[in-house]
Amino acid sequence: MVTDAAQIDAARILVASNRGPVSYTLTEDGGLDARRGGGGVVSGLSAIGSDEQSLWVCAALGEGDREAVRRGVGEPGVRMLDIDPAVHADAYNGIANSVLWFLHHLLYQTPLEPAFDQEFRRQWDAYRAYNRAFADALAESAAEGAAVLIQDYHLALAPGMLRERRPDLRIGHFSHTPWAPPDYFRLLPDDIAEELLRGMLGADRLGFLTQRWADAFTACATQVVGGTGSTVTGVYGLGADAGFLRERAHRPDVGERLAELREAVGPDRRTIVRVDRTELSKNIVRGLLAYRTLLATRPEWRERVVHIALAYPSRQDLAVYREYTAEVSRLAAEINEEYGTPGWTPVLIHVKDDFARSLAAYRMADVALVNPIRDGMNLVAKEVPVVSDEGCALVLSREAGAYAELGDHAITVNPYDVTATADALHRALAMPPAERAERTKHLAAAATALPPRRWFLDQLDALRD
Structure with a gap:
């Protein structure tokens, strides 16, 4: 993990995701045990040549991760963000997993839910703050004209926030979930639906797993904000290794x-x-x-x-x-x-x-x-x-x-x-x-x-x- 901005300001390829490629747990003797993860993004980054400087920006997800950040423990090429645990909980569980996940998977029991009240608005503020932390870290860490690949519904606002900070960057976002059709997407409050879409449309390219999900996004953008502007959508059907x-x-x-x-x-x-x-x-x-x-x-x-x-x-x-x-x-x-x-x-x-x-x-x-x-x-x-x-x-x-x-x-x-x-x-x-x-x-x-x-x-x- 890299913590010194001077060491990371030349990153040419950056990935951002809630969960990173490594996690830490505290051992009984007070040490830190590191465990590496897998998945398509991990495999993808390993395919990049060693002459390309890459950086993975992720959130500290537990006490072990946060302690690793505090101690400066980690590995090259990973920057872990110690976001306030309460902010992370509201953003991750309150919004990402209890609103956006339910929305895109069409899982609401609509006679009872959702009910977008003041508690939702409070949690949405946390979701903004969480995305802002990623945008700040990416802006600080990227070389001029670098490519940034932002992952999933946890970070839907980050492309737009990053675009405001660093217009020189090439920004991509990939959705690992379905995308809700317009009628369902518009369960969201009108201002939140627009904010979410404009956040996504801060990217140069948006990636989806199937044409069906890409088309659903385009339909939502057309209805809510008048189209996708200069943002290009693409389909990348992740396969088995x-x-x-x-x-x-x-x-x-x-x-x-x-x-x-x-x-x-x-x-x-x-x-x-x-x-x-x-x-x-x-x-x-x-x-x-x-x-x-x-x-x-x-x-x-x-x-x-x-x-x-x-x-x-x-x-x-x-x-x-x-x-x-x-x-x-x-x-x-x-x-x-x-x-x-x-x-x-x-x-x-x-x-x-x-x-x-x-x-x-x-x-x-x-x-x-x-x-x-x-x-x-x-x-x-x-x-x-x-x-x-x-x-x-x-x-x-x-x-x-x-x-x-x-x-x-x-x-x-x-x-x-x-x-x-x-x-x-x-x-x-x-x-x-x-x-x-x-x-x-x-x-x-x-x-x-x-x-x-x-x-x-x-x-x-x-x-x-």
Whole structure:
């Protein structure tokens, strides 16, 4: 981590995101333990030549991160911002995850929510302050004419703020979520909707995961502020990192998890696999309801199939997410109670995050269930066909961004239709091996068309051009 502005004022390529590539935890003896993250942006930055000076600006997310900032501990190429924890909480949980996330995923229960009151306005002030901190740091850290790639809905105001400070910069913003259609977007107060769009339009280029989300943004901008002006939109469908996944999926720890899962499933049984965080948009509850419907209406599958549900808790500091996670576990237990036998557990559910177990589940999947209500992309849909040992049938929601690339070779479902999803699971389980292998081949090819490094570099090249 770099803390001296004199050391960082020549950065030619800058990335800004809420979460950075490294995080710190305090150890019992008062030390700091560093843990590196992954993802497309991390892979992308690693593709930049060493002669290009790059800087990642991110927020300190916990006490370990904040202590690292205070001690000046870190690594070159990362600048961590110690934003006031109360400001960060209001911006991150109050606005980004409780307003913008719900807005773009169409998740509001509109008879009751949203209600944009004075508390919302107070939290929006914090969101402004949070974005301002990033804009200030980027302006201070960038060389003349540098390229800046700002990430996601957490930092929607930062492009406009940065443009005011540094008109010389080439500024890009990428949205990793869907974008709400105009009628839904205009649930926001009129002044906030305009402020949000003008913040985004401070960028030279805006990137989206699918043309559908890019078109939705353009429609919102046209209705609210009269158009996108000189800002150009582009589509970059982030793909799976095939080389990394295939290598990682055959390491010993994955082999151990694979043996454990196979023993738990039992011999000669099919598997339906899902791997998700318990985010409200992932639709895990309806997926379990569809599986229960399959067992009720297609008794021939009883004791012949197991649903492996890896449902890793997400955003547990928000009550609605805690309640949803509890409902997932409750429903899985109910299905096991209703249909389980001494030698067969219909649902194997794991709630502890374990990447090796996820890869093991990918490898043994006969069917992959990816049925989000709405999803910017959904990389699980792309990763399972790449890793699957014997090929898998993909049951895919038409509301996942990945549908645009994978839909021709998947079994498509309306995520709200539990009965149709149960029928799709039956069709997938009964699919002949040759058809399943052929579909998997096409799915894997489409899933890896734009791997993370190329995804990042394409955006950087477009911004520089």
